[in-house]
Amino acid sequence: MITFGTDGWRGVIAYDFTVENLRLVALATAHYVRSLQLRNPAVVIGYDTRFLSDFFAREVARVFASEGIVVHLAENFAPTPVISFHTKQKGAALGVVITASHNPPQYNGYKVRANFGGPATPEQIAELERFLQPLLEKPPRRWALKSLEEYIAQRMVRPFEPRESYIRHVRKKIQLELLRSSGLRVLHDPMYGAAMHLLRAMLPTVEEIHAEINPAFGELGQPEPMPEHLRATIEYVRAQRRYDLCLVTDGDGDRLAALDHEGNFVDSQRLFVLLLKYLYEDKRRRGAVVKTVSVTSMVDRYCERNNIPLYVTPVGFKHIARIMQQERVLLGGEESGGFATVIHLPERDGVFAGLLLLEMLVVRGKTLKQLCQELDEEFGPHRYRRVDVPVTQREKNAILRACSKRPARLGRYVVEHIDTTDGYKFYVPKGWLLVRPSGTEPLVRFYAEGDSMSMVNELLEEGRKLR
Numbered sequence: 001m002i003t004f005g006t007d008g009w010r011g012v013i014a015y016d017f018t019v020e021n022l023r024l025v026a027l028a029t030a031h032y033v034r035s036l037q038l039r040n041p042a043v044v045i046g047y048d049t050r051f052l053s054d055f056f057a058r059e060v061a062r063v064f065a066s067e068g069i070v071v072h073l074a075e076n077f078a079p080t081p082v083i084s085f086h087t088k089q090k091g092a093a094l095g096v097v098i099t100a101s102h103n104p105p106q107y108n109g110y111k112v113r114a115n116f117g118g119p120a121t122p123e124q125i126a127e128l129e130r131f132l133q134p135l136l137e138k139p140p141r142r143w144a145l146k147s148l149e150e151y152i153a154q155r156m157v158r159p160f161e162p163r164e165s166y167i168r169h170v171r172k173k174i175q176l177e178l179l180r181s182s183g184l185r186v187l188h189d190p191m192y193g194a195a196m197h198l199l200r201a202m203l204p205t206v207e208e209i210h211a212e213i214n215p216a217f218g219e220l221g222q223p224e225p226m227p228e229h230l231r232a233t234i235e236y237v238r239a240q241r242r243y244d245l246c247l248v249t250d251g252d253g254d255r256l257a258a259l260d261h262e263g264n265f266v267d268s269q270r271l272f273v274l275l276l277k278y279l280y281e282d283k284r285r286r287g288a289v290v291k292t293v294s295v296t297s298m299v300d301r302y303c304e305r306n307n308i309p310l311y312v313t314p315v316g317f318k319h320i321a322r323i324m325q326q327e328r329v330l331l332g333g334e335e336s337g338g339f340a341t342v343i344h345l346p347e348r349d350g351v352f353a354g355l356l357l358l359e360m361l362v363v364r365g366k367t368l369k370q371l372c373q374e375l376d377e378e379f380g381p382h383r384y385r386r387v388d389v390p391v392t393q394r395e396k397n398a399i400l401r402a403c404s405k406r407p408a409r410l411g412r413y414v415v416e417h418i419d420t421t422d423g424y425k426f427y428v429p430k431g432w433l434l435v436r437p438s439g440t441e442p443l444v445r446f447y448a449e450g451d452s453m454s455m456v457n458e459l460l461e462e463g464r465k466l467r
Helices: 019-035 053-066 080-089 122-137 148-153 164-171 176-180 198-202 231-240 268-282 297-305 317-326 350-364 368-379 393-404 453-465
Strands: 008-012 042-047 070-074 094-098 107-114 157-160 186-189 245-249 256-260 288-292 310-313 329-333 339-341 383-390 417-419 424-428 431-437 443-450
Touching: 019 053, 019 094, 019 107, 019 122, 042 053, 042 080, 053 070, 053 094, 053 107, 053 148, 053 157, 070 080, 080 094, 080 107, 080 164, 080 350, 107 122, 122 317, 148 157, 164 198, 164 350, 176 350, 186 198, 186 231, 198 350, 231 245, 231 256, 245 350, 256 268, 256 350, 256 368, 268 297, 268 329, 268 339, 268 350, 268 368, 288 297, 288 317, 297 310, 297 368, 310 317, 317 329, 317 339, 339 350, 350 368, 383 453, 393 424, 393 431, 393 443, 431 453, 443 453
Parallel strands: 042 070, 042 094, 070 157, 186 245, 288 310, 288 329
Antiparallel strands: 008 107, 094 107, 245 256, 329 339, 383 443, 417 424, 424 431, 431 443
């Protein structure tokens, strides 16, 4: 089964994600590009560090080339935002990234990037799916594909080095010399993913952990920057006691989390507010703010206090990117750690957001822990946790059916309001619980925010009782 979810198509390798299915999706994408009737259509193709990602990328390149579309093929793995950058820079019709992002190791995937340097819009994905349907019903009997070497010789496939021009772009946006001279001791955990060595290429003193090719993701389990996958990193930071902070990026480098100098996990909810404050107060940038429904209420309070227009979208960065195309957006972000700023691309970029966070620490002369303590002083305690629960289709239906009955209480908490922007968000005094099915995995996600971790855990427990 081929289904495009929150960000692209993902499937289990050799079960759903097969060469045959991948070729069909690539051919449908090529037909979509040809329907645009561009004079010299071109695409950019990149890939991550997962099992066979480089091989799958080459297969996709052959399909596009067979349709008369020039392919700029990354010579090495690269983060998704780097491929988005090149899609815009090269004036390509779109970009494709072979990645399953943060999913478990048995998955791979196919992300589509738009020509403006961000995720493809819902309308573009709908068009792609329209071209895909007849191919699924009647697949080609044979594939008349030449070898990759032949397409390269014909200049239909053009390999390129993906990182150098991206780094030149970042140098214009981030005060790298300030960071280099700051003496900050930074550890980067790319989680065996595509962002490995990229931060260190810009800041040579950065040290790395989990920075080699490991398609099984070793002790991490999967490359998602959440505490349960970062136990080894947290233990390492605490044992070393010599880092000012640790930046963590996910499998395809578009998400960010952090650990402070004591090894405490700093979730993306607090990172969102810190980046917002830095852009607005220190860099004096202006624009609207866009957040998904799963993002902290601190953002709402900050925007209200400073008369900043705020948009709330369903989960999925494509919804944020659409608004960033329509008006000036200071910061757009998700609970999962994807951030896009007015000074960069309309795209999540974990490395860029990490550099911006480092810049904030240097400019303000404070530790990450101190900055987080200031958030508590300014907004009051806001604690957060997310739990992902594997479910069958029947179990998922039962949970959503229980939510649709709009319960008046969650345990001892009175439900004041229910938001159905994406799933069911139950507002209670001093907190909220969001219940929604994953768009990329067979999971139901439970998100909770409250004024203490005990309240958060209580809300999560009540949510999991919903049946």
